[in-house]
Amino acid sequence: MNLDVMKKLTYGLFVLTARDGQKDNGCIINTAVQVASEPNTISISxxxxxxxxxxxxxxGKFNVSILSEEAKFDTxxxxxxxxxxxxxxxxEVEISRADNGIAIIHNEQTNGYLSGKVxxxxDLGSHTLFIATVEDGEVWSDTPSTTYAYYFANIKPKPQPKPKQKGWICTICGYIYEGExxxxxxxxxxxxxxASDFQPL
Incomplete structure (x- = not known):
């Protein structure tokens, strides 16, 4: 199976946040979808x-900050x-808080948020699927949401080829002489x- 086919699915990308006592935390997820409209229900994995x-x-509570196409790789x-x-x-991250007290990322990199109550x-093995009612939400901008495909095509840096080593290789034993x-x-x-048995790299 070619696992790259999974990147063809139309995932979004989000900052999922939660709060336990005075501790805030967040992580990147690519699975947040609406699963029912009455009542308004979403799932996250x-x-x-x-x-x-x-x-x-x-x-049993969380927020989903929806990343836009303005999102930076540093995020x-x-x-x-x-x-x-x-x-x-x-x-060192500037945040806002939703009515549920949990952090949300409210800047040019996000276009809205949702608050969920589980x-x-x-149990799905490596993941847990949380199904939650939507308690709150807001739209901040019309900037398109970041999809998984957009992230790989436009946000994640492309691997840079290593500069070719300058030198000569012995065709007999493989010894490399470094230098032009x-x-x-x-x-x-x-x-x-x-030297006649050497070839440039």
Whole structure:
């Protein structure tokens, strides 16, 4: 199976936030969908390894800040590439709070938010599916929401090719001489063959 096909699904990308006592935390998720309109109900799927998962499991409440196409890669790194168990993700992040007291990311990188109250949890193995009624929400801008495909095409940096090493390789033993110019009288220190047996890298 080609797992890249999963990237073709029309996921959105969100900052999921929760609060336990005085502790705020958040993580990046790509699974938040409306599953019913009466009552207004959404589901989110959260990896059990995420600290935010445990907070939601305990408190039964969360917010979803909807990332727009203005979202920066640093936001994904900040909320997605480190654990709230080790760092305070909100120590230097400007936030607002919804009526439920949980943080929301309200800036040019988000176009709205939803507040959810969990009514059911389903164990899915690596993840828990939380089904929640929508208690509050707001639209902040008309900037399109970030999709998974948009993130990979326009936000996540592309891998940069490593600069090609300049040098010469011995065709006999594989020894590499580093440098742009190979001296005519060079002798391979490994196999003792002359410069004529070298090729540029």
């Amino acid at each position: 959260v990896n059990k390894a995420n600290y935010t998962h445990d907070m939601i499991l305990k408190t 994904f790194k900040h909320f997605g590439f480190q654990s709230g168990r080790d760092v305070d993700k909100f120590a 009514i059911q949890s389903i 110019v190979l001296p005519d009288d060079f002798i391979c220190p490994v196999c003792k063959h002359p």
